[in-house]
Each structure stands twice: as structure tokens, then as C-alpha cells.
Amino acid sequence: MNKTIMIVDDSSSVRTVVKTALCSAGYDVIEACDGVDALSKLNGKKVHLIVSDVNMPNMDGITFVKEIKKNPSYRFTPICMLTTEAEQSKIQEGKDAGAKAWLVKPFQPPKLLDVISKIVG
Numbered sequence: 001m002n003k004t005i006m007i008v009d010d011s012s013s014v015r016t017v018v019k020t021a022l023c024s025a026g027y028d029v030i031e032a033c034d035g036v037d038a039l040s041k042l043n044g045k046k047v048h049l050i051v052s053d054v055n056m057p058n059m060d061g062i063t064f065v066k067e068i069k070k071n072p073s074y075r076f077t078p079i080c081m082l083t084t085e086a087e088q089s090k091i092q093e094g095k096d097a098g099a100k101a102w103l104v105k106p107f108q109p110p111k112l113l114d115v116i117s118k119i120v121g
Helices: 012-023 033-043 061-071 090-097 107-121
Strands: 003-009 028-032 049-052 079-083 101-104
Touching: 003 012, 003 033, 012 107, 028 033, 033 049, 033 061, 049 061, 049 107, 061 079, 061 090, 079 107, 090 101, 090 107, 101 107
Parallel strands: 003 028, 003 049, 049 079, 079 101
Antiparallel strands: none
16 A cells, blocks of 8 residues: 655645655655645545645644644644745744654755655655
């Protein structure tokens, strides 16, 4: 069974690049355009990892991480932030909220896959 990864990003082009890389590596992918959309799609399905942007409309990535961690079904789901935010204070805020990893855009798909494979195996 393939592992499932959720991509949460308001940029359809970023979602496409990430999805292409993940699918080529054998992962199943669920896409969401922001935190609100992502929460609506997490309906008990097993998700092995979430890759989320920080700056999004409706619900930003940090708030999304906090909301996910409140849900018993997803409390231990690892979250990797993929964002343009590189300030140490923002990274710390994300880690304090529960993010496991932080990658800064622009990114190279092989680097993303390397980080993901270390987290989900």
C-alpha cells in the first residue's frame, strides 16, 4: 500500500510540482488549497505526512498545524512546512505549533523527497 501525503498550498503550480514529484516516487497525494480546505478533506483517512505552506488565505499554515494537532486522529501525523518564510522566529513558531520539518521555497524536488523519505520511511 502506498503512503498518502497531503499537500496544502494556495499556489496550484506549487501543488502540481510537489504532486508530480511525490507521485513519481510512489506516494498517493491529496491536494488542498488552504488550511480550511485541508481540514475538510481530513475525514478519517490515513495520511502519513502533510506538506503545508505558511502564507495562505482563509487559514494560514501555522494555524492549520495547531488545528491538526487538536484532532486525535491526526495529532501524531508529521507536518513539513514548505514556504518562502525563512525567518528563525517563524520557523520556531512552526516547530512550536508541531511542524516536524521546514523547507524554504524555491526548493528542489529531490531535496523534498529526501526529507519526506526520512520522515515517513
